[in-house]
Amino acid sequence: MTASHEQDWDNYWQGRAAQSSGEALIGVGIEDNARLSAFWIQIFQAMPKTARIADFACGAGSALKHAHGAGFSDLTGIDIAADAINVLKKAIPSVKGCVSSVTSTPFIDDTFDGLVSQFGFEYAGGEKDVLATAREMARLMSPSGVFAAIAHMKGGAIEKESLVSLNNIQQVIDSNFISCAQDMFRAAYAADESLSPQTQEASLKSLIAMGQAEGKIVLWLRSAEAKGNEFARFAHYLVTSTREMFERRKMLPLKECLQWLEDMEGETMAYQGRMKSMVEAALSKEMTQKIMTVFADSGFETSEPEPFYFDPSELPVAWTLRAKR
Numbered sequence: 001m002t003a004s005h006e007q008d009w010d011n012y013w014q015g016r017a018a019q020s021s022g023e024a025l026i027g028v029g030i031e032d033n034a035r036l037s038a039f040w041i042q043i044f045q046a047m048p049k050t051a052r053i054a055d056f057a058c059g060a061g062s063a064l065k066h067a068h069g070a071g072f073s074d075l076t077g078i079d080i081a082a083d084a085i086n087v088l089k090k091a092i093p094s095v096k097g098c099v100s101s102v103t104s105t106p107f108i109d110d111t112f113d114g115l116v117s118q119f120g121f122e123y124a125g126g127e128k129d130v131l132a133t134a135r136e137m138a139r140l141m142s143p144s145g146v147f148a149a150i151a152h153m154k155g156g157a158i159e160k161e162s163l164v165s166l167n168n169i170q171q172v173i174d175s176n177f178i179s180c181a182q183d184m185f186r187a188a189y190a191a192d193e194s195l196s197p198q199t200q201e202a203s204l205k206s207l208i209a210m211g212q213a214e215g216k217i218v219l220w221l222r223s224a225e226a227k228g229n230e231f232a233r234f235a236h237y238l239v240t241s242t243r244e245m246f247e248r249r250k251m252l253p254l255k256e257c258l259q260w261l262e263d264m265e266g267e268t269m270a271y272q273g274r275m276k277s278m279v280e281a282a283l284s285k286e287m288t289q290k291i292m293t294v295f296a297d298s299g300f301e302t303s304e305p306e307p308f309y310f311d312p313s314e315l316p317v318a319w320t321l322r323a324k325r
């Protein structure tokens with residue numbers, strides 16, 4: 001794990017989308033998902049209300065909010081991003097927040113009775129870091145401890161959707177749409193100011209380049225892969241809004257248009273980073289078994305990792321992992 005990993009997640013949690021939704025996986029159908037809620041309600045029902053609960057890589061606390069709703073009061077959220085903890089504490093002020101990597105936390109042994117994680121601990125890094133995290137979770141657990149997690153699955157529906165999104169993002173990046181749009185605005189404003197043949201010609205050239213870039217995206221948006229995909233919706237918004245802004249440019253300062261395009265570029269890169277990290281976090285079956293072995297070696301009774309479905313007629317989205325002392 002690197003300092004930039006930490007920075008990436010801080011940037012993510014400072015982003016508008018995460019702050020306003022309070023969810024880390026916006027756009028992949030997990031907001032207020034009834035099956036996720038049912039999973040956590042069932043897990044917390046089986047624990048005494050006095051249990052000390054910790055959420056590993058809690059983000060804004062999607063799992064903790066169920067514990068809070070069920071009447072648990074000793075709640076701790078651990079996340080590498082200080083901004084995630086800030087968002088969490090706004091939602092549940094009584095939560096104890098801990099900014100730390102889940103691979104190694106500042107808590108002493110036997111600190112928690114319930115250790116949960118939703119699309120969380122598997123973000124710790126590669127195999128070495130994820131197994132170190134599993135050892136850390138086992139260390140922190142009390143003799144009556146329970147571990148329950150929902151983790152990304154290699155070959156699952158979220159990974160598949162993320163790969164499609166990555167491909168869609170690449171189409172937008174490869175089209176050079178944003179830099180062509182920036183050139184088009186600059187040239188058009190210059191041409192509006194001066195009617196010299198040079199500025200008119202430069203504006204015309206930039207319009208042609210922009211048309212080509214837009215054509216590439218529009219063609220891609222019509223493909224089967226783009227249908228219903230979250231990033232494709234973003235790309236559609238980018239193209240139509242750029243057009244609208246260009247038509248209304250007489251009412252807008254150039255600086256504002258360029259700033260908007262720069263923000264869209266930032267959103268695109270953040271989206272790409274988020275999709276990449278989801279794909280990298282996805283656990284193979286073999287990896288889930290290695291994680292379970294860590295718990296078994298620490299004296300836990302483990303269950304076979306099971307696929308978790310949003311819709312049983314479609315691909316599973318995740319693994320459920322459980323262990324208890």
Ligand SMILES: C[S@@+](CC[C@H](N)C(=O)[O-])C[C@H]1O[C@@H](n2cnc3c(N)ncnc32)[C@H](O)[C@@H]1O
Pocket residue numbers: 001009010022023024025056057058059060061062063078079080081084100101102103117118119120123124125
């Ligand atoms: C996909 S989000 C999930 C957050 C939350 N569990 C949820 O379901 O909304 C992954 C979280 O892992 C955190 N994270 C990434 N690497 C971490 C690490 N090494 N230690 C602690 N947290 C980490 C990120 O800051 C982010 O909040």
